[in-house]
Amino acid sequence: MTNTIQESDIKNLANLSRISLTEAETTKFTKDIQSIVGMIDVVNSTEISDDLLKQEGFAPINKTREDMVNGTNYSSPQDIVSAAPNHQDNAVKVKKILGDNE
Amino acid sequence: MIKNIQEFHSQLIDKKITVTELVSYYLKNIEEKNKDLNIYLEVFEDVLENAKKCDTELENKTNEEIAKFLETKKLFGVPVAVKDNILIKGKVASAASKSLENYIASYDATVIIKMREAGAIFLGRANMDEFAMGGSTENSAYGVTKNPLNKDYVAGGSSGGSAAAISADMALIALGSDTGGSIRQPASYNGVTGFKPSYGSVSRHGLMAMASSFDVIGPFAKDFDDVQKVFDVIKGVDQLDSTTHVQLEPMSKSKLKVGIPNEFIFTEGVSDEVKESIKDITDRLKEKGVEVVDISIPLLKESLALYYILVPAEVSSNMARYDGIRYGNAISTSNGIEDYLQTRGQLLGPEVKRRIILGTYILSAGYHDAYYKKALILRERLTQDIKEKFKDIDLILTPTTPDTAFKIGEKVTDPLTLYLADIFTVTANLVGMPAISIPYKNTDSESGTENKMPLGLQFMSNTDDENVLFSIAKML
Numbered sequence A: 001m002t003n004t005i006q007e008s009d010i011k012n013l014a015n016l017s018r019i020s021l022t023e024a025e026t027t028k029f030t031k032d033i034q035s036i037v038g039m040i041d042v043v044n045s046t047e048i049s050d051d052l053l054k055q056e057g058f059a060p061i062n063k064t065r066e067d068m069v070n071g072t073n074y075s076s077p078q079d080i081v082s083a084a085p086n087h088q089d090n091a092v093k094v095k096k097i098l099g100d101n102e
Numbered sequence B: 001m002i003k004n005i006q007e008f009h010s011q012l013i014d015k016k017i018t019v020t021e022l023v024s025y026y027l028k029n030i031e032e033k034n035k036d037l038n039i040y041l042e043v044f045e046d047v048l049e050n051a052k053k054c055d056t057e058l059e060n061k062t063n064e065e066i067a068k069f070l071e072t073k074k075l076f077g078v079p080v081a082v083k084d085n086i087l088i089k090g091k092v093a094s095a096a097s098k099s100l101e102n103y104i105a106s107y108d109a110t111v112i113i114k115m116r117e118a119g120a121i122f123l124g125r126a127n128m129d130e131f132a133m134g135g136s137t138e139n140s141a142y143g144v145t146k147n148p149l150n151k152d153y154v155a156g157g158s159s160g161g162s163a164a165a166i167s168a169d170m171a172l173i174a175l176g177s178d179t180g181g182s183i184r185q186p187a188s189y190n191g192v193t194g195f196k197p198s199y200g201s202v203s204r205h206g207l208m209a210m211a212s213s214f215d216v217i218g219p220f221a222k223d224f225d226d227v228q229k230v231f232d233v234i235k236g237v238d239q240l241d242s243t244t245h246v247q248l249e250p251m252s253k254s255k256l257k258v259g260i261p262n263e264f265i266f267t268e269g270v271s272d273e274v275k276e277s278i279k280d281i282t283d284r285l286k287e288k289g290v291e292v293v294d295i296s297i298p299l300l301k302e303s304l305a306l307y308y309i310l311v312p313a314e315v316s317s318n319m320a321r322y323d324g325i326r327y328g329n330a331i332s333t334s335n336g337i338e339d340y341l342q343t344r345g346q347l348l349g350p351e352v353k354r355r356i357i358l359g360t361y362i363l364s365a366g367y368h369d370a371y372y373k374k375a376l377i378l379r380e381r382l383t384q385d386i387k388e389k390f391k392d393i394d395l396i397l398t399p400t401t402p403d404t405a406f407k408i409g410e411k412v413t414d415p416l417t418l419y420l421a422d423i424f425t426v427t428a429n430l431v432g433m434p435a436i437s438i439p440y441k442n443t444d445s446e447s448g449t450e451n452k453m454p455l456g457l458q459f460m461s462n463t464d465d466e467n468v469l470f471s472i473a474k475m476l
Helices: A007-016 A023-045 A050-054 A077-082 B005-013 B019-037 B047-058 B063-072 B110-117 B160-167 B184-190 B224-234 B272-287 B298-321 B336-347 B350-363 B368-389 B415-420 B426-431 B466-475
Strands: B040-043 B079-083 B121-126 B150-154 B173-178 B193-196 B216-221 B257-260 B291-294 B395-399 B435-440 B455-461
Touching: A007 A023, A007 B350, A023 B298, A023 B350, A023 B368, A023 B415, A050 B368, B005 B063, B005 B224, B019 B040, B019 B047, B019 B079, B019 B121, B040 B160, B047 B063, B047 B121, B079 B160, B110 B121, B110 B224, B121 B160, B160 B173, B160 B184, B160 B216, B173 B193, B173 B224, B184 B193, B184 B435, B184 B455, B193 B224, B216 B224, B224 B435, B224 B466, B257 B272, B272 B291, B272 B395, B272 B455, B298 B350, B298 B368, B298 B415, B298 B426, B336 B350, B350 B368, B368 B426, B395 B466, B426 B455, B435 B466, B455 B466
Parallel strands: B079 B121, B079 B173, B257 B291, B257 B395
Antiparallel strands: B040 B121, B173 B216, B193 B216, B193 B435, B395 B455, B435 B455
8 A cells, every 4th residue: 555645754854855845845745756656656566575675685796997097087176176166275165063052 | 951960071071061151050040049949058159169170170181081081080070969967078067957057067078078089069058857857848947948849849858958959950969868768758759869878888977967877878860870970989988987888799680570568558648649650660660571579578567666766766865966065056044954955945946856855755764675675676677578578579669758749837737747758768777778769750640741749669679789779760
């Protein structure tokens, strides 16, 4: 049976996703995601053995390369830092996380 | 004016045209029509300068010398529209999002380097659904792209601007990206050819990631030869994308065999004219000596569900980088965490937010096993089932979309209805196999007159067997 999505679930998921939502968006997304979950729930109608589900997942194939500057198509540290909305003295500037009252 | 690269290069050899003339032709079309159609988000200021450099290179060459030169520069002077999620160093790349409105790429995508080396000229940034999420460009933060064949209709998406650039004669070639049909669906809606290569055959380096195990860059053109030419230039192993692989040598085939999953096509939700197109093309294939067989792949009916489990999961992870700290625009508030919430809340569009939240739900404790892990297992099973079919057949034929282009605004409030339009295209991305959408002349069977909105036929082949797609396309 498809799970019922509540507005409180959407608020919680939005917070976990670091997205602020308006009340109207919360109501709309609750309805939308409920109908999408109804559609994707079809995967639960296909039988998959418990053994397969217990597996840790598919083993990744790692490809590595030498850790060296290769070619000229790379960004300079200055380019990367200057892409940040706030930067100063060749460093990304962020707000203080731990204040005097923390 | 010019219908394909071969014609353009022949005229360059005969000195009947200059690169500047062709580029100017497209710039004039853009000037006249773009304000209304909203195909380009930006036309680069250096286009004419680059065209003149090309002409200077040919200036003192004889016809024979030019012919020899063009053998090494397969895309010389070819004007290209580039989807706004592919990076060109020094140019804005916004992914049609307010969050990256002023973001300037700090490096070139590998496909850009390869195309530039082959002589291509980049005309500008083509409109798209924000971060490639959508099927109509209605999710662009900069307004919808109208279908050049009928302005009341969508151009499709997510690479809607790229497809429309070809059909509106605003570029000879366009680049797009395809995560679940984002090249093939707009190609179908615009009556042009759109090609999604095998996963890992073209480097994703410099393509803004949407769903990393699905994304692939591919071309649009009016002509099958042109998409093949572009593919030959952009494919190849790239050290900067560890998912690229050496392609297997294609086997030559004397006779082609096409499988059609009829039980999947002849169902409710697929329009009559689309069903007719499959019947008609089946007859035409048989006339040309192609063997056509009915195939059954029961898991196909679950492919859309698998797609909308796995893609949002990858989206939610990939989109975490747009935090207002590292790139683009940011909303400033009284504290860091609120900056993060407001930047993503205010600068990302509804579809992007919906998919991030859906992906977070799918990956959350309790639902990870029920959805994500099951979908991974079924994705592998679907891949094996299709590989098994390709031991007997060479191609799978389906429509590209269940219907022709829809009207602007018709589906925008109901995302699920829009997702259902992806039913035939998502499978190729789930299994990493190549697929091409070729235009089908859509005529009314009673009156015999051509309908305004075109259809697309989709052929899919086994991984790395792109050649068979080009063969069948040329045959039709």
